[in-house]
Amino acid sequence: MKIEYRRNLPHLQYVGATFFITFCLKGSLPAEVVRRLVDERQAALRQIQQKPPTSDEIVNVHKRYFAKIDRILDQGTSGNRWLQNRSIAELLADKIKSYDGESYDLIAFCIMPNHVHLVVDSSVQLEKVSGLSQPDDQHYRQLFTVLQQIKGSTAYGANRMLNRTGAFWQPESYDHVVRNVQELKNIVNYTLQNPVQAGLVTDWRDWPFSFLNERIY
Known part of the structure; x- marks a missing residue:
């Protein structure tokens, strides 16, 4: 069972799946760089679609796109690095942990100076939707809704600490459905390292x- 929503990128929110999510501060990814990388990704997808692509080929294209995004974030040449402020990082960590056992089982996270990696298992909610043909907001809290709540409340708190107003987080997030145990191990290691x-x-x-x-891990 899956739910699809869109912003600048397509997202498939598989009910009960394990997810690897990355989100970042507003301005940490220059718009022109993102546009260039999106164009490169689309060109790579068109190339492999000249013949019926395998799921692994499609996933690998998206992984290469994400790896380039993450390298840019690690370099930190654009935008602010507010998450290196201990009080703000602790605020965010506490908020992420507050959903553990309710909306997801928290596996791992890493709060970098300008972005966040998060690994969660949403299967903790499956009992709530057992027997339903389609999950609803009363029985299932979708991942993007949880992320909106995390980002919304921490943006408010962080802005108060910084004595500023305006957007704190980049609206877009980058999420990936973890497909097997070995991939989960690789992703957790990537996150921590x-x-x-x-x-x-x-x-x-x-x-x-x-x-x-x-x-859990």
């Missing part, structure tokens, strides 16, 4: 804004 790859620490355990739920 992000500060190491960005040159911020030498051991991921030294990064104060990383989280791994050892109860």
